Structure formats: C-alpha cells, structure tokens
Amino acid sequence: MILENMKKLLLCMVLTLPLPLSAIVGSVVSGQSLWWMVKRIGQTSDIIESKLDALKACEETVLTSADISGGIIAISTPGTYRLGEDVTAGISIQAPCVLLDLNNRIVTGTILMGLPVDNITITDGVVLGDVRVTDFVSRFTIQGVTIGFSDPGSTSPLFLTGSNLQIINCTIKSADGAANPNGDDSGHGIELVGTFTTVIRDCIIYSGAGGNGTGPTNADGGDAGNGIHVNDATDLEIDGCTIMTTGAGGDGLGTGTPGDGGNGIRVLSNCTDVAVHDCIIRNTGAAGTGGSGGSPVAGKAIFDSVTTSGSLSVFLRNFAHNIANTLKYNFQGDVGAEKGTLVANPPDNTFLLDRNQFVNAYMS
C-alpha cells in the first residue's frame, strides 16, 4: 500500500516538476500586441497579452540627428513621426500618409515634399527655414507651426503647390531681401503657385522688405514680399488671418527703379474663385525711394487682378489700417477705384451705406 502511494506521488512529481516556472515571452506581433506571454498548464494555456499597440503614441517613429544622412532626414515610409530633438537638417517627405509632429522642436532647414505624395500633416513646432509643398502633393495640412528665416533672404517661407491644402494657426515670417548691386526681392509670407482647394485660416503673417540697390551708380531696389501671394490658385479660402506687416520696397540709385512695397494679399489674374474674409491687414510697406526709374508702388491691403467672369474673387468683411497705398482695396483689376469703405477713426454712428456688414473697411 505504501509502495503504491509512493509510486503515485513520484508520478505526480514527475508530471509537475518539468513545467516551466518562468514565463515564456513570445515575439512581438506587429500591429497586434507589443508583447505576450503564454503559460501552458497541462492541456490549457494562460496568456497575458499587451494592448499597448492600440495607442497611437506607440506607433510613432522618433526622429533625431542620428537619422540625418547627406544633410537630410528622409521619410520614405508612411507612418507617424515625431521629432525627438532639435535638428539642423532638411526633412524630405517621400511617402504618403505621413504625420510629422515637430513636438515643439526646431528644424533648422527646409521641409519639403519632393515626390507626388498625399495625406501629409505637419504640426506643432518651429521651422527656421522654409516649408515647400511641391507639385502633385495633395491633402496636405500644416498646423501650429512657426516658419521663418533670418535676414536676409528671398525665399518664401511657405511655398505651396498641389491640392487640398490646409494652413491653420501658423505664424509665418519672410526675411528682408539682401542689399546688392541690384537689391534682392524679399520672399512672400505664403506663396501659392498652382494650387487647388486651399484653406488658410487663423494665421499671423509678416513679410520682409526689399533689399536696397547698392550700385555703384544705377541700381534697382528689391520688391518687398506680399503677405500672401496667390498665383494660379483655384478655390482658395483665406479666413481670419492677421497680416501684421509687409515690407517696404528697397531703395534704388541713379536711374534705377526702387522696389514696390508689399501688399497684404496679392491675387494674380490667373486665379479662380479666391475668397478672403474676416482678415485684418495692417502696416503695408511703402515704395522704395532713391532711383529715378519706373513707378514703384506702395503696398495695398488687397490687390486683386482677376477679371474673368465666373472666376472672380470674393472679398468681404476685411479690415485694414495703416495701408501705405492710397488705394486700399483694389479688386478685379480696377486700379482706379477704391472698393473698400472708409471708416472714420474713431468710428461714428453715421457711416456705412445701408449698414452692410460685409463691406471691406479701412481706417487709414
């Protein structure tokens, strides 16, 4: 009897002891779980499986200086990327479906999209350089980013082509043009060339002054940048932006032509269905002085040259003051007629024909 019981106990021990006491950690299954463990007990198994991969934060790729190659950080696969430190390098986005969170870090360089990519979002940080959205890019959003150059410079800090673009809550500053034998032009704050369906909303924009011509004898001054320069855009909405200041034109020498002052918003004649509303435009730049050539023009609040029926721009409820040009709102290419409405300063209670709340007003 005792021997029989001993056999049963020994059999039990043999069955129990080979079971592993430590957990078995399995491999990570991408997209399913970050880790899992399985414990087998006889014919059953007990599994602990993480669900961290359900969090978006864990899908991010962190970018650092270690990712710089040949002076750039190349993003060549879709995904979410977050800047882990300030970097001095360009960032080239070469894949669709990229979210680049600048993570309140600073990029000293150019962010560009050099391939026909779509679904690109850039958020929350500072770019000491420029952001260039090149042709064929679609569904691009940039939000909460400060973009700008140090003086001098002639590049527009935010250059846009492509379609379905959204620029939201950004601060953008272009640099002054350099002084040269003929002064350099300044970049525009935002420059659109060949865009379709674009929204620019709640941005604060400054543009730089044109560079002075240094001669030695006859020299042109550079043109100042416009706050927003619109060239060949279709379906553009500019809403709630403040254009704080635009630059003055650069001075000329001798028979050279001084530069033009920057306009708040310039819409070229090749545009279709541009709307600008609820913006504040102030402190446009004066024309340059010094040279006897040409007829430099001071900056207007809005200078619109679209005259094609069916493509006309729409401007409403904007407010301008301290505009250098005597013509504040120049719509539909009519350079001879003011399309805005003067509001006395201080405003009194007798103004505004028919109390139209959609007029474009100016004070000075």
Place this chain on the structure above:
Amino acid sequence: MKKIIVFIVLVSFSPICAVVGSIVSGQSLWWITQRIGQTADIIESKIDALPICAQTSLSSDDISVNNIEITSPGIYCLSEDVLVSSGITIRASCVFLDLNNRRVDGFISVENNVSDVTVTRGFVFANFAASTLGMRVTSGSSNVLFSDITVKDTAVTGGVAGADGMLLSGSKIQVFNCTVQGGDAGSTSSGAGLAGGHGIEIDTNASKVVVRDCVISSGAGGNTSELEIQAGAGGDGVHIEGTDIEIDRCLIYGTGAGGNGSGNGGDGGNGVGITTNAVSVAVHDCIIRNTGAGGTGPDSDGTDGKAVEDLKTGAASVVSVVYRNVAHNIANAVKYNLQASGEAGVFMAYPPPNSTFIGNQFVNLFYS
C-alpha cells in the same frame, strides 16, 4: 512520506502566474518579476529610453539661489510646483517651456536677447512681499509666445507698488488665451501713493505684439496718508506704449480703483490705456467692464477709469484704431476717449431695443 508531501505542497503553492510590479517613473513603463526560490527573473520594459521622452524635466532640484535658469535650447517640462522667488529665467533661444499645468510661485522672464521661445500651460503666481512681475519679455528678445497661462500678482503690503501681470518688451510677441491679473499696491504713510500693477504692460521697446483671447484685470492703487500728496493710480488692464500692437478679442474684466489720499485721490485704472508714445495700436472686438473708480481725497478725487483712454494723436499712420468693442459698468462718464478728443463711443440702451439705430458695425458701444 511526510517530507514528500511537504515538498509537493510547497511546489503546488508556488505562483504560476507572473507578478506584475508597479511602474517606476523615469525608469520603466512596466516590469514583471518571477521569484524562484532565492532568485528572481525580471522582464523590464525600456520604452522610456526612446528620445521622444528626452524633454528636460524641471523640479525643485533645479533651483539654485531661488532661481531656475534655462541656458540651453530644448524642451523643458515642469514636473512639480516650484517656489522660485528669483524666478525662472530663460536665457537661451529655441526654448519650449511646458509648465505642465503646474504652478510657479515666482516669475518667468525671457531675457538676454533670445528668440523663438514658447511658454505654455500653467500658473504663475507672483505672490511675494516685493513688487514682482508675473511674466516678462525683455527688450531685444523676439519671437516669443505665451499661451494658456494664468498669471496672478497678489496684493502686497507696506509701501510696495503693485506689479504688472506681464511686462512685454522686444518684438514679435504673441500672448494667446492667458488670464492675467496685475497686483494691488500697498499703502504708505509718507510720500506719493504707489500705483497698482497693470494687467499687461507693453512698453516703448515693444513692437509687433498680438494679445488675443485673454482675460485681464489690474490692481488697485495704494493709499497714502501724507497730506497734499497724490494717492496711487489703479493699473490699466492693458497699458500700451509700443509700436504695432494688436489687442483682439480680450475680456478686460476689471481694473483697480485709485488709492485714497490725504491730498488727492489716485486715478482709477482704464481698461486699455494708450499713451502718446504708442504707434499704430489696434484694439477691437474686446469687452471692457468694471473699471475702477478714482480714489478720494480732501483736495480732489482721482479720475475714474475709462474703457479706453487713447492719448495718441497725429498722422493716420500712427494713431490708434479702436473699433467694435463693447463696454459696460465704466466708472468714468467718458467711456471711450479716442485720440484725446472726448467721448467717441455710442450709447446703446439696455436691454437693447430693436429701435436703436446702430448704423456702423465698427462703433464702440457702451451700456453704462
């Protein structure tokens, strides 16, 4: 036989499942330990080792001589409330300081001609006996953003002027979505009364400043008991002496009353005060209410606070533009003194009757 049974019992009661330990901040997100007799097998995560978390954490450990000084670019995050009577001073460009909804007892100063600085999300309480600013940008600094911060200067006692909630110098400064309160002045027994702090002061060296979506109040002027001497003035909600200034969609909730004197009472604070030094100021779409009354004195009472006191005159390119604001409960009979020319606002009855003619949507309205 007994030994065998004891052994089996011990083996059977050994834990089969892993024991999950607590998260150790800054070390690992999770760890698991399995004890086997006298040994332990540990699996420990290292997710926190990724550079994504490489922001610099600031705490009381970083205080030196009552000050936290930031001298290198980077992202800084306050990990606990700190008491820094000599403030947090930012002396490097390219700094992002996340107050992380923590409280700074002291002040924050951006100085040393730096640029590209952001301070966000938190509380700054300058509650010391000395007159201490809440937040400051010194002259020469540029591209500075303050957002989502509550700044409060509490009352001081004993011959100390009230401090400004914010003092802005430098260029291209943006203040968004902040709540800012200037401090009350203390009383004195001799000499002139001391001024209450402005909510936000924008000084003569400031340019291209945008203040938007802020709630602002100012401090009261101090009393003085010396005969024939002026008591302290209440602070302005926003006091402006700079160039190219934009005040947009702010609520100026109350301004300080003037102090009482044994000679002249101090002036009450204005909602927005624009001095003759200012150039091209715009104030629009703001609500201004509850300005402070002038203090009393046997010789004369102080001037009551106006909604907007704009003393700038001159060419169209330099004067202020003030439009589409609404004021009520303004202590002074003149609500909007624009370009130093007397009342320029439009009265509207309350409740607003449908018969009231407002022919210009840009007028500055007042109810009371």
